[in-house]
Amino acid sequence: MIQFKQEVEDLLDIKVDVVTENAIHWSMKEDVLNGAIRLWKMIDIKICKGLGF
Structure with missing residues (x-):
């Protein structure tokens, strides 16, 4: 997962956080998944x- 991050x-030239769906608090899940x-x-x-292309 660290290599993917x-x-x-590097590809997007921005900092990202990588987590599993289950690690996201239910109150934030929809926003985080939409961002993903x-x-x-x-x-x-x-x-x-x-x-x-």
Whole structure:
């Protein structure tokens, strides 16, 4: 998980926290998961641009 965190930070040039879904307090879960989805879309876009798509 540490390697994944470092790779994402290097790719996006931002600091990220990596946790499991069960580690998120129920009151924050929806916001955190929505943020994770947005982050994943950013990663996908950067990878596609890097591959020439």
